[in-house]
Amino acid sequence: xxxxxxxxxxxxxxxxxxxxxxxxxxxxxxxxxxxxxxxxxxxxxxxxxxxxxxxxxxxxxxxxxxxxxxxxxxxxxxxxxxxxxxxxxxxxxxxxxxxxxxxxxxxxxxxxxxxxxxxxxxxxxxxxxxxxxxxxxxxxxxxxxxxxxxxxxxxxxxxxxxxxxxxxxxxxxxxxxxxxxxxxxxxxxxxxxxxxxxxxxxxxxxxxxxxxxxxxxxxxxxxxxxxx
Numbered sequence: 001x002x003x004x005x006x007x008x009x010x011x012x013x014x015x016x017x018x019x020x021x022x023x024x025x026x027x028x029x030x031x032x033x034x035x036x037x038x039x040x041x042x043x044x045x046x047x048x049x050x051x052x053x054x055x056x057x058x059x060x061x062x063x064x065x066x067x068x069x070x071x072x073x074x075x076x077x078x079x080x081x082x083x084x085x086x087x088x089x090x091x092x093x094x095x096x097x098x099x100x101x102x103x104x105x106x107x108x109x110x111x112x113x114x115x116x117x118x119x120x121x122x123x124x125x126x127x128x129x130x131x132x133x134x135x136x137x138x139x140x141x142x143x144x145x146x147x148x149x150x151x152x153x154x155x156x157x158x159x160x161x162x163x164x165x166x167x168x169x170x171x172x173x174x175x176x177x178x179x180x181x182x183x184x185x186x187x188x189x190x191x192x193x194x195x196x197x198x199x200x201x202x203x204x205x206x207x208x209x210x211x212x213x214x215x216x217x218x219x220x221x222x223x224x225x226x227x228x
Contacts, residue, residue: 003204004186004220008166010103011136011156011185014114015050016172017210018096019124021086022049022194028081029053032074038064049194050147050173052115052140053078083120092128095211100133102214106221109160111136113152113169115176118142136160148175150183157185170213174199188216
């Protein structure tokens, strides 16, 4: 745990960490191709989780022989499906708000770094009234290269005024974990039913739920007992 005692900032991914939204991302992706008579495979979940449709839809379109015009239609259509389902079904994970509050009270700087676009993120923060808990918010629209490239986490460290090695990233997907580690940050992975444990192996530590993060941090600081 000693490696975590130099952490000055905690940066959260959104989907699958704070927002219970990965199942909606998956279902909207499968649905938009099914409408066209194409079935994605269960193994395709690893491609979808943690990424924006603009980065995985072209891959599937090439597989099915669909041109760039159809790719753009599919991205727009999936966005509509996702937005409708999220507004109807989307929620915070249990303990997400309490974790953000507690992390700030422990004295860490707090950021959000997500592969979602700015419009979606602003709507998310407003809906759940989370903006006041965050010192920095970075989205897909703020970087040139999305996760698994490290750009978004390097930018988060710079804006928070810490070195990457002083930043703890909380992720769930293989793409996000790779981005964090390539940026030089520490990474805690929240276990996800949509991510095989092997795909999260690069994380420095693993927790069962977002609610386990604060006990983990308190243990790392020597403030509390180890997790059971």
